[in-house]
Amino acid sequence: MQVFKKVAIIGVGEVGGSIGKDLKSKRLAEEVIGVVRRKKSLKEAKQAGAVDRAVLLDRLGDGVKDADLIILATPVGKIIGLGKRAAASAKKGAIITDVGSTKKVIVEKLERSLPEGIKFVGSHPMAGSEKKGALNAEKDLFKGHNCFVTKTKYTDRDALSKIKRFWRSLGADVVEVSPGEHDKIVAWVSHLVHIAASSLVISNKDLLKFTASGFRDTTRIALSTPGLWLDICQTNAKEITVSLDKFMKILKTFRKLISKKNTAQLSKMLNQSRDLRCSLE
Amino acid sequence: MQVFKKVAIIGVGEVGGSIGKDLKSKRLAEEVIGVVRRKKSLKEAKQAGAVDRAVLLDRLGDGVKDADLIILATPVGKIIGLGKRAAASAKKGAIITDVGSTKKVIVEKLERSLPEGIKFVGSHPMAGSEKKGALNAEKDLFKGHNCFVTKTKYTDRDALSKIKRFWRSLGADVVEVSPGEHDKIVAWVSHLVHIAASSLVISNKDLLKFTASGFRDTTRIALSTPGLWLDICQTNAKEITVSLDKFMKILKTFRKLISKKNTAQLSKMLNQSRDLRCSLE
Numbered sequence: 001m002q003v004f005k006k007v008a009i010i011g012v013g014e015v016g017g018s019i020g021k022d023l024k025s026k027r028l029a030e031e032v033i034g035v036v037r038r039k040k041s042l043k044e045a046k047q048a049g050a051v052d053r054a055v056l057l058d059r060l061g062d063g064v065k066d067a068d069l070i071i072l073a074t075p076v077g078k079i080i081g082l083g084k085r086a087a088a089s090a091k092k093g094a095i096i097t098d099v100g101s102t103k104k105v106i107v108e109k110l111e112r113s114l115p116e117g118i119k120f121v122g123s124h125p126m127a128g129s130e131k132k133g134a135l136n137a138e139k140d141l142f143k144g145h146n147c148f149v150t151k152t153k154y155t156d157r158d159a160l161s162k163i164k165r166f167w168r169s170l171g172a173d174v175v176e177v178s179p180g181e182h183d184k185i186v187a188w189v190s191h192l193v194h195i196a197a198s199s200l201v202i203s204n205k206d207l208l209k210f211t212a213s214g215f216r217d218t219t220r221i222a223l224s225t226p227g228l229w230l231d232i233c234q235t236n237a238k239e240i241t242v243s244l245d246k247f248m249k250i251l252k253t254f255r256k257l258i259s260k261k262n263t264a265q266l267s268k269m270l271n272q273s274r275d276l277r278c279s280l281e
Numbered sequence: 282m283q284v285f286k287k288v289a290i291i292g293v294g295e296v297g298g299s300i301g302k303d304l305k306s307k308r309l310a311e312e313v314i315g316v317v318r319r320k321k322s323l324k325e326a327k328q329a330g331a332v333d334r335a336v337l338l339d340r341l342g343d344g345v346k347d348a349d350l351i352i353l354a355t356p357v358g359k360i361i362g363l364g365k366r367a368a369a370s371a372k373k374g375a376i377i378t379d380v381g382s383t384k385k386v387i388v389e390k391l392e393r394s395l396p397e398g399i400k401f402v403g404s405h406p407m408a409g410s411e412k413k414g415a416l417n418a419e420k421d422l423f424k425g426h427n428c429f430v431t432k433t434k435y436t437d438r439d440a441l442s443k444i445k446r447f448w449r450s451l452g453a454d455v456v457e458v459s460p461g462e463h464d465k466i467v468a469w470v471s472h473l474v475h476i477a478a479s480s481l482v483i484s485n486k487d488l489l490k491f492t493a494s495g496f497r498d499t500t501r502i503a504l505s506t507p508g509l510w511l512d513i514c515q516t517n518a519k520e521i522t523v524s525l526d527k528f529m530k531i532l533k534t535f536r537k538l539i540s541k542k543n544t545a546q547l548s549k550m551l552n553q554s555r556d557l558r559c560s561l562e
Contacts, residue, residue: 126493146491175491188485189492193499195539196477198554199531203524204469205557210427210456211470212407214502215561218474221495222558226551233539233547243484244536248529250480255525258476258514266514270507273479276486277503280496 002028003166004095008067010035010082012045012054015099015128016073017137020050022170025139034134035063041134048134061089069166072098076231080109083120092117095159097166099125101186101228102235103150103179111154119159122150122179124186125172130224143171148186150179187239191232192247195240197222283309284447285376289348291316291363293326293335296380296409297354298418301331303451306420315415316344322415329415342370350447353379357512361390364401373398376440378447380406382467382509383516384431384460392435400440403431403460405467406453411505424452429467431460468520472513473528476521478503 007023009016012034023029034051036042045054055063064070064086072079072086079100087096087110096118100106107122114120125147129136147167151160164174177185197219204211233240257266288304290297293315304310315332317323326335336344345351345367353360353367360381368377368391377399381387388403395401406428410417428448432441445455458466478500485492514521538547 126491129494145493185488185491189488189496192484193481193496195532195535196481197499198551199528199535200474200477201554201558202531202550203473203528205553207466207469208557208561210407210466211561212426213410215470215474217498217501218478219558219561220498222554223562224555226548226555229551230544230548234542234544237539237542241536241540244532244539247480247484248532248536250483251476251525251529251532254476254480255522255529258518258525259522261515261518263511263515267507267511269483270479270510272486273482273503274505274507276489277482277500280489280492280500281504 001165001169002030003162003169004069005030006033006067007031007069007071008033008035008064008086009051009071009073010060010064010086011072011074011078012036012041012048012050012134013073014131014133014136014138015125015141016071017045017048017050017134018128018139018141019071019073019170020045021048021137021139022142024049024052028169033063033067035060044134048137050134050137060085064094065089065091067091067094070094070096072096072100075225075228076100076102076106076235077227079106083110084113087114087118087120090118094118095162096120097123097163099123101190101232103148103182105235107150107152107179111152119156121155121159121163123163123167124148124182125167130221132225140171142167145172146175147172148175148177148182150182151176152178183236183239187236187243191236191240192243194221194224194229195244196247282446282450283311284443284450285350286311287314287348288312288350288352289314289316289345289367290332290352290354291341291345291367292353292355292359293317293322293329293331293415294354295412295414295417295419296406296422297352298326298329298331298415299409299420299422300352300354300451301326302329302418302420303423305330305333309450314344314348316341325415329418331415331418341366345375346370346372348372348375351375351377353377353381356506356509357381357383357387357516358508360387364391365394368395368399368401371399375399376443377401378404378444380404382471382513384429384463386516388431388433388460392433400437402436402440402444404444404448405429405463406448411502413506421452423448426453427456428453429456429458429463431463432457433459464517464520468517468524472517472521473524475502475505475510476525477528
């Protein structure tokens with residue numbers, strides 16, 4: 001099901017590249033154009049089979065001008081600026097979306113400020129890893145994964161419906177939320193988890209040589225690009241601090257039960273977390 | 282290099298089973314006898330290629346009486362009791378070791394209380410997963426992994442040297458420590474990490490359906506048997522609370538920097554944790 005004929009992807013990294021790869025391999029678009037920051041990425045995007053052609057960022061206007069869909073697949077901190085630049089060169093009727101990990105700030109800044117005839121709908125596919133670059137793009141990266149799509153009272157209903165169909169065509173399970181609900185959810189399921197993993201690594205800085213595979217699994221996400229997380233922390237500060245407070249409260253309960261050797265309650269909590277985690281297997 | 286001719290393994294689960302599998306497949310022992318709790322495990326231990334023969338726990342005496350090495354590979358809470366029972370049936374000159382995740386309590390209780398001629402040396406190979414049972418035993422599970430071996434002023438030097446050679450014959454990197462040092466190290470690199478993962482799962486109990494692969498990696502260790510962790514928390518309570526306090530201090534620093542949007546310091550911490558974690562790749 002071809003929802004959009006021409007698609008421009010700004011930022012052909014792991015996520016942007018995986019979108020392009022699916023679009024091309026499944027013939028879900030007639031043309032995929034990549035817009036990249038570095039010369040090296042021009043070649044990599046082609047090599048990964050993610051785009052039909054790629055242009056550098058200084059030719060962004062050329063890259064997006066015929067696109068029916070423009071996808072902003074850069075780190076959060078670049079999305080708003082590039083979204084405005086892309087909209088200025090986009091054709092009438094074009095739809096813009098993004099894949100940023102926070103939504104409130106982005107949707108507020110883009111949804112109502114674009115030129116007449118250009119619509120924005122926020123997205124956030126819950127897929128991808130700590131890896132970087134188009135060469136880490138994967139086919140079917142989104143298949144069976146949740147993809148948040150945001151709806152506000154200003155969201156164009158037709159654009160929203162198309163964006164939802166677009167993500168479904170890549171196999172994603174679309175979850176429609178408000179930007180605020182989105183940011184609340186990901187603060188818990190993603191941002192808190194990242195801060196916890198980073199804190200575990202720092203806690204163990206003098207003992208890393210004694211860590212084993214469990215530690216490596218638990219802290220794998222701490223490998224992701226710090227700049228990306230800096231953007232996320234800045235644009236979702238409030239919700240992240242709320243989740244951190246709750247997390248520390250649970251840690252304190254564990255601490256108390258361990259120190260008081262309260263076996264019954266400790267067993268209850270360990271069993272609860274094990275059962276909950278089992279439900280994800 | 283055959284360090285011990287006859288080896289009895291009490292508890293033929295993932296770790297005990299993997300020891301047996303290596304001993305047999307590499308001909309590092311003439312005979313491997315398994316001692317198991319459940320009837321089902323008799324068959325599984327054989328099927329996994331982990332033992333030459335297996336007996337049930339009520340025939341423990343039979344299982345261990347000819348062994349040159351007896352390995353206690355049960356959850357921490359069972360090690361001391363079974364160690365004493367095994368020692369009562371062991372032959373003169375036999376050496377007993379364990380694979381328990383805490384060492385201070387175990388070594389204190391076993392090293393000096395065994396019958397004349399039976400020596401105990403504590404071990405803790407840093408390998409294994411959240412999986413259970415001999416059918417999850419793996420060849421070369423210990424290869425390239427650290428294995429702690431404890432030394433106190435009461436440790437028999439000859440037995441210590443043999444136990445170190447034994448683990449090296451399985452490919453492990455032996456780390457000689459005091460039981461206290463061991464418990465301090467694993468509180469940080471393992472026990473703290475487990476409590477953090479369990480707390481993350483509980484924090485997200487109402488949002489599990491929105492979690493993605495990063496969350497699953499980070500919390501995988503919360504799948505391990507709660508009873509095992511209960512034993513660990515009880516026998517290493519002090520060190521775990523110390524590590525939890527330090528961990529919460531780091532989380533609080535993150536919280537403060539995020540809430541105050543202190544980009545420079547936040548960036549520094551995210552980069553520090555990323556660089557540290559990279560060193561493990």
